[in-house]
Amino acid sequence: MNLIEQAKRKVSGSNFLLVVTIVMFAIMYLAGIIIYSRQGFGNMQTFMNMLIDNAGLIIVASGMTVVIITGGIDISVGSMVGLSCMMLAYMMEIKGMKASSAIVIVLIFGTLFGTVQGWLISYLKIQPFIVTLAGMFFARGLTAMISVDQIAILSNQTFLDMANKNIYLPFGAIVNKRGIKLFPFIHPSVVIALVTLAVIWYVLKYTKFGRSVFAIGGSEQSALLMGLNVRKVKMSAYVLNGFLSALGGFVFCLNTTSGFVEQARGFEMEAIASTVIGGTLLTGGVGTVVGSFFGVLIKAIIETYIRSNGTLSSWWNKIVLSLLLCFFIVLQSVFAAIRRRRS
Amino acid sequence: MSDTMGLIRKRGRALVGQRLFLPLFALFLVLIVNVIKTPAFFNISIQNGVLYGYIIDIINRSSELVILAVGMTLVIATGGIDISVGAVSALSAAVCVRLLGSSYDAYATPMILAIFVALIIGMIGGAFNGLLVSRLRIQAMVATLILFTAGRGVAQLISAREIGGKMVPGQIIYVRMESFKGIGGFLPKVIVPTPVFIAAAVVLIFYLVLTRTALGLYIKTVGINSRAGRLVGINSTFIIFLSYALCGLTAAMAGVISSSRIYSSDANNIGLYMELDAILAVALGGNSMAGGKFSLAGSVIGAITIQALTTSLYAMGVTADQLPVYKAIVVILIVSIQSEELKRWITARGGKKA
Numbered sequence: 001m002n003l004i005e006q007a008k009r010k011v012s013g014s015n016f017l018l019v020v021t022i023v024m025f026a027i028m029y030l031a032g033i034i035i036y037s038r039q040g041f042g043n044m045q046t047f048m049n050m051l052i053d054n055a056g057l058i059i060v061a062s063g064m065t066v067v068i069i070t071g072g073i074d075i076s077v078g079s080m081v082g083l084s085c086m087m088l089a090y091m092m093e094i095k096g097m098k099a100s101s102a103i104v105i106v107l108i109f110g111t112l113f114g115t116v117q118g119w120l121i122s123y124l125k126i127q128p129f130i131v132t133l134a135g136m137f138f139a140r141g142l143t144a145m146i147s148v149d150q151i152a153i154l155s156n157q158t159f160l161d162m163a164n165k166n167i168y169l170p171f172g173a174i175v176n177k178r179g180i181k182l183f184p185f186i187h188p189s190v191v192i193a194l195v196t197l198a199v200i201w202y203v204l205k206y207t208k209f210g211r212s213v214f215a216i217g218g219s220e221q222s223a224l225l226m227g228l229n230v231r232k233v234k235m236s237a238y239v240l241n242g243f244l245s246a247l248g249g250f251v252f253c254l255n256t257t258s259g260f261v262e263q264a265r266g267f268e269m270e271a272i273a274s275t276v277i278g279g280t281l282l283t284g285g286v287g288t289v290v291g292s293f294f295g296v297l298i299k300a301i302i303e304t305y306i307r308s309n310g311t312l313s314s315w316w317n318k319i320v321l322s323l324l325l326c327f328f329i330v331l332q333s334v335f336a337a338i339r340r341r342r343s
Numbered sequence: 344m345s346d347t348m349g350l351i352r353k354r355g356r357a358l359v360g361q362r363l364f365l366p367l368f369a370l371f372l373v374l375i376v377n378v379i380k381t382p383a384f385f386n387i388s389i390q391n392g393v394l395y396g397y398i399i400d401i402i403n404r405s406s407e408l409v410i411l412a413v414g415m416t417l418v419i420a421t422g423g424i425d426i427s428v429g430a431v432s433a434l435s436a437a438v439c440v441r442l443l444g445s446s447y448d449a450y451a452t453p454m455i456l457a458i459f460v461a462l463i464i465g466m467i468g469g470a471f472n473g474l475l476v477s478r479l480r481i482q483a484m485v486a487t488l489i490l491f492t493a494g495r496g497v498a499q500l501i502s503a504r505e506i507g508g509k510m511v512p513g514q515i516i517y518v519r520m521e522s523f524k525g526i527g528g529f530l531p532k533v534i535v536p537t538p539v540f541i542a543a544a545v546v547l548i549f550y551l552v553l554t555r556t557a558l559g560l561y562i563k564t565v566g567i568n569s570r571a572g573r574l575v576g577i578n579s580t581f582i583i584f585l586s587y588a589l590c591g592l593t594a595a596m597a598g599v600i601s602s603s604r605i606y607s608s609d610a611n612n613i614g615l616y617m618e619l620d621a622i623l624a625v626a627l628g629g630n631s632m633a634g635g636k637f638s639l640a641g642s643v644i645g646a647i648t649i650q651a652l653t654t655s656l657y658a659m660g661v662t663a664d665q666l667p668v669y670k671a672i673v674v675i676l677i678v679s680i681q682s683e684e685l686k687r688w689i690t691a692r693g694g695k696k697a
Contacts, residue, residue, distance in 0.1 A: 073484055075426075120675065124682040129424055129484040130622070130632050134674040137619050137667035144664030261664055269492040272485060282482050315496040315512065322493035326475075329486070333479040 017279035017332065018291045025294050028301045036308045044172030044184040050300035055189035056081060056252030057299070060267065061274040061292040062200040063244030068275055069204070069217045070237045071284025072121065072128040076135030077245040078267030080110060082259075083139040084249025089151035089259030092159060099158040107246050113139070114242015118235035136268065143261050150260035153253075162188055163254040189254045196247065201289045213237060217284030266318060273325040274299055281332060298324070365629045365677075366644040373651045380658070394534045397654075405650030406538030407432075407597035410545050411617060412624040412646040413639060414469075414593030417586040419625050420566045422634030423476055423483035425590050428621055430494025431468040432598030432614030435461040437498040439599050440516050440608035447519045454523060462595045468494065469591015473584035491618070498610035517607040527603030538600050545596065550639055562586060566634030616667055623670055624649050626677045 033042040040046060051058075060077050067074045084106045091102040113135065120131045153159055166185040173183045204210035212233040215223040224230050252264060276282060277298055278291025302320050377397070378384045387396040411428055418425045439461035444451030452460075468490055475486035504514040530537055553559030561582050564572040569579040594614070601613045626632060627648055628641030649670070656666055679685055 073482065075484065075488070120679070123684065124679055125684045126678045126682055127632055129482075130626075130674070130678055133426065133619065133622065134671040136671075137616065138671035141665050141668030141671065144662065145668060148662065148664060266492050269488055272488065276485070282485055315499045318496040319493045319500075322489045322496075326489050329475070329481050330479060333481060336480075 015279075016335065017281075017328075018288065018294075020331070021278055021291055021294045021298065025298050025301070028298065032301060032305060032308075036305070039308045041304070041308065043174055044169075045174075045182075046304065048169070048184045048186050048190070050297060050304060051190045051193070052187050053255065053303070054296050054300050055187070055193035056248040056255065057267070057270055057274065057296050058193040058248075058293060059196045059251055060245050060248035060271045061278075061296055062197055062289045063241035063248070064271040064275045065278070065280050065287050065289050065292045066200065066204065066213060066237050067128075067241045068272075068280050068282060069213050069284055069287045070234055071217045071220065072234070072237070073272070073282075074117070074128065074132045074135075074238065074241050074245075075268045075272070076113075076117065076132040076139055077241070077248070077271055078264050078269070079136045079139035079143070080113060080242070080245040081249040081252050081264040081267050082261070083143045083146075084110065084246050085253040085256060085263050086143045086146050086151070086259035086261075088159075088250065088253050089153050090146050092156040093151050093153055094147075096155075099156055099162070103250055106250055107243060110246020110249070111239060111243040114239045114245070115235070117242065118238030121238060122231040122234040140261070143259075143263075147259070148261060150258055152258040159254075160257065163257055167191070187254065189251045192247070192251055196244065197289055197293055200244075204289065209233065209236060214285060217286070219285070269318070269325075270299060270321065273321050273328075276325055276332070277328045281336075282329065283336070362629050362638050363641055363644065365680075366627050366641050366648060369627055370644055370648040370651065373648055373655060377651070377655050380655075389534060392532075392534065393529050393536070399536070401651050401654050402539055402647065403536040404654065405647045406536075406542040407600050408617070408620055408624060408646040408650055409542040409643050410593050410600075411597045411621040412628070412642040413545060413549050414590035415621040415625050416628070416630060416637050416639060416642040417562060418483070418590045419622070419630060419632060420562050420634055420637035421583045421586050422566045422569070423583065423587070424622065424632075425469075425472060425487045425587060425594075426484065426618045426622075427468065427472060427487040427490035427494055428590065428594040428597075429614035429617035430491050430498070431465050431591055431594040432601060432617060433498040433608075433610050434468060434494045434501070435465040435595035435598035436602035436613045437501040437516075437608045437610050438464045440518055440602055441501050441503075443518050443520070443523060445517050445519055450520060450523075458526075458599055461599050462592060465595020465598065466588050466592045469588040469594065470584065472591065473587030476587060477580045477583035495610055498608075502608050502610045513610070515607050515609050518602075519606075523603055524606050525603075527600050527605075538604075541596065541600065545593065546639065546643055553639065558582075558585075563636055566637075616670075619667060619670055619674070620649050620653075621646075623674050623677075626674060626681075631681060632678055 035041075060081065064074060064077060087106050087109065088102050091097045091105065092099060117131050117135050120126050121128045165188055167188065168183040168185045170183070173181045175181055204213065212223070212228050215226065215228060216230055216233055220230055249264075253259070256263065274295030275287070275292045276295070278288070278293065278295035280287025280291060299321055302324070303317060306316055306320070374384075381397065384397050387394060387399060389395065411432075415425060415428065439457050442452040442457035442460060443454065450457070472487050472490060475481045475489070476483050499513040501512075502514050502516055503510040503512040504516055505511075506514075526537055526541075528537065553562075561572070561577050564575075564577055565579045565582045569583075572579045572582075597617070598613060602608050624645035625642050626645070628638060628643070628645035630637045630641060652669075652673075653666060656669060661669070
């Protein structure tokens with residue numbers, strides 16, 4: 001009896017949405033295994049492919065989680081990812097720069113971009129959506145200024161090695177028709193993504209900065225009265241997000257190895273959707289990056305469904321994801337209403 | 344001597360403090376630059392029985408933006424924002440064109456009916472946003488992000504054409520009938536482009552409704568303090584809902600005009616970047632992004648200024664994809680000027696000096 005009470009208390013409140021997400025993921029994954037067994041949905045490699053395809057999104061969604069927990073929003077991340085890819089492609093392909101220096105420049109640019117946005121939001125008190133909306137169009141336009149044509153990264157061997165290196169996992173092997181054991185593999189991008197996720201998780205949970213982020217999202221007024229430097233923490237959140245969106249852009253580029261103007265359009269939507277599906281409240285103060293990770297996985301499963309189905313048009317990807325986001329924010333708001341009534 | 348200087352300074356400050364100073368000044372600036380670059384800028388002539396000239400072109404092209412800015416003004420005045428207007432425009436355009444069909448002989452649906460349905464679809468899109476924002480209290484940005492992303496996808500699905508016995512979505516459908524071109528072009532024997540009339544009518548109707556009824560006051564109240572509004576008996580939920588629905592309606596109108604201009608539906612390009620332009624027009628019009636007091640005239644002038652800016656940038660050889668860079672910078676400059684924090688900071692510095 002006591003145990004049930006305890007479990008109930010644990011699940012109630014903010015955890016509830018995370019539990020819904022994880023259960024939903026499990027159901028969708030099992031359903032996929034049953035429906036698309038012939039396409040090999042149950043293979044370990046299918047799951048690893050989801051991670052490979054969405055490594056960039058995992059990173060960007062982690063940054064988005066931090067920003068949304070402070071009660072803000074950043075819709076410039078998609079354009080920033082596109083711009084990072086274009087910058088990398090331009091610097092390495094046209095200018096013949098080394099991969100390492102190109103990556104460092106992109107990361108520095110992303111951090112600067114985040115700093116400017118963060119300063120406007122926290123010090124000039126301009127609403128985050130206006131600033132990041134402008135940032136979104138600014139970055140997209142800048143991408144077009146670098147090059148209107150698609151630039152494919154073909155000559156930089158270091159970068160291509162990084163993109164295509166297979167890291168084999170010691171488990172989950174399948175035996176193919178010829179009797180050869182095939183181990184599932186991942187690319188370095190997945191390692192970068194998972195390490196980033198772990199670092200952000202640690203930062204949010206165990207550092208002063210992380211705790212301040214939650215405090216500000218819960219109530220800015222109280223945080224201020226508590227003596228927290230609200231402006232600085234808020235700005236840092238956007239700086240961090242700027243850095244992470246550039247890092248996400250680099251990882252995204254490892255998958256596409258090219259830069260073009262339309263790249264990663266709608267990526268901000270995917271990041272916000274993943275975060276919200278993962279149980280982060282849009283009003284701020286509540287959320288985990290682990291939830292966002294599961295949000296990304298749910299998005300990945302939908303994509304894999306649609307790809308396995310073959311007959312559905314690619315427009316459905318965005319439509320289904322939007323509907324899912326809609327469902328979860330309605331769920332959040334119903335949940336908030338119930339809590340308001342209780343108190 | 345110092346008296347006159349003081350008076351001039353006082354007058355100057357009063358002028359700068361005027362609500363419409365910023366939009367008019369910006370418009371003036373853009374026009375001056377244009378006149379210097381092209382001396383024939385203000386020339387208007389009649390060619391092929393219709394008015395012709397740079398100014399006419401700018402006013403004509405700004406029609407959609409003026410209409411959109413009207414809707415966006417209402418939404419921003421309630422303290423929200425709608426970034427789905429471009430996508431809703433594309434959606435309504437797709438519905439309208441799909442209903443009209445691409446036959447050479449007759450419309451598949453009567454034109455009035457098709458336009459009516461398209462407008463209703465736009466209003467439903469707006470109402471959906473409004474529902475999420477007003478009843479479910481979701482951040483306007485995120486609520487409208489749903490349609491921003493999904494809207495074009497749905498528009499692509501609607502823009503389906505039969506190819507090889509199969510309906511293939513994501514096609515550009517053309518309307519072949521001449522009369523459809525009248526909406527975005529010219530009506531027979533009228534020398535002024537039709538969109539200008541539509542835009543003028545929309546502005547006039549909204550202006551009358553907002554000033555002659557209490558709606559305008561209600562919207563202001565909700566934007567300034569929605570709690571206080573509710574306490575004095577205003578149904579703020581409904582007011583917010585209504586503003587989004589009206590914004591969707593204006594987006595649909597803009598979409599129908601755009602599709603008539605190119606007599607086809609292009610789900611990828613109709614209303615592209617329009618949301619930024621509309622928000623920019625409202626900001627430039629001297630309206631606060633935080634909601635509250637608003638000026639329809641300011642937004643209209645703002646919209647025309649944006650179009651003048653766009654046209655001039657095109658003339659300078661900036662491509663459509665690069666335009667947003669300049670506009671984004673202008674947006675940030677305007678909202679920074681409006682920022683109370685910046686004003687406080689500047690006055691604090693000025694105080695120290697004195």
